[in-house]
Amino acid sequence: MTRTIFELPNDLLIGHMLIDDDHAKLVRLINETGLALQDKQYHDSTRLIMDFIDGMKHHFNTEETILQETNFPWLEEHIASHRQVILKLPRLIDECEEVMDGGQAWNELIDKLIDCLMEDAFKADMVFKTFLTEQRT
Ligand SMILES: [Fe+2]
Numbered sequence: 001m002t003r004t005i006f007e008l009p010n011d012l013l014i015g016h017m018l019i020d021d022d023h024a025k026l027v028r029l030i031n032e033t034g035l036a037l038q039d040k041q042y043h044d045s046t047r048l049i050m051d052f053i054d055g056m057k058h059h060f061n062t063e064e065t066i067l068q069e070t071n072f073p074w075l076e077e078h079i080a081s082h083r084q085v086i087l088k089l090p091r092l093i094d095e096c097e098e099v100m101d102g103g104q105a106w107n108e109l110i111d112k113l114i115d116c117l118m119e120d121a122f123k124a125d126m127v128f129k130t131f132l133t134e135q136r137t
């Protein structure tokens, strides 16, 4: 059985397949990183954090295209919120090194990965979810 550290609550599903798939993929990466850190597989955890950073950036690009295509009215604000998250991402690599050196607990680093994802999925994307729901009715 795979151990799960973090699950995305169902009410955070946006209702757009590509976006929800991306978020689910990022959740999987967070869990894999957590397991690698817990097992002190530091080579793997560094690689997974890099995948997470790339995955977040890729997700933001995909999402911004979708927002544009659906004529989402708060596109600029949403892009700005993505930029805020992007600024925090490189720090995760340094913090991974701190975990390796024993300066930080592995679960604190995982909380930071979760914060980065939630800042997008919870804070920003919920506005898009409301917009999508209204478009459909
Ligand atoms: Fe977003």
Ligand SMILES: [Fe+2]
Residues within 6 Å of the ligand: 019, 023, 059, 063, 120, 121, 125
């Ligand atoms: Fe998102």
